[in-house]
Amino acid sequence: MTAIPHQRPAAGAVTAASLTQAGDRPSGSCPECGSARVTALAMTLTDGTPVRFTSCHACEHRHWSHDGRDLEFSDVISRATKLKV
Numbered sequence: 001m002t003a004i005p006h007q008r009p010a011a012g013a014v015t016a017a018s019l020t021q022a023g024d025r026p027s028g029s030c031p032e033c034g035s036a037r038v039t040a041l042a043m044t045l046t047d048g049t050p051v052r053f054t055s056c057h058a059c060e061h062r063h064w065s066h067d068g069r070d071l072e073f074s075d076v077i078s079r080a081t082k083l084k085v
């Protein structure tokens, strides 16, 4: 005689797990190679400019954008290295 408890996991658990991926939409693709395997990070430059840093896993291209516009690398560096006197 088998007496194995046969409890089914709550159906809601699976649904909740799948919902955690909502909002994880890729911000775009790599402008260099077109790969969607990019990591986007929100960061703030030293002068207070909020930018989005995107790093490509395929070709390691990196770029920054602000307000939907691409930033030149030199522009980012000049802002990031601005020193408070």
Ligand SMILES: [Zn+2]
Residues within 6 Å of the ligand: 030, 031, 032, 033, 034, 035, 056, 057, 058, 059, 060, 061
């Ligand atoms: Zn790329």
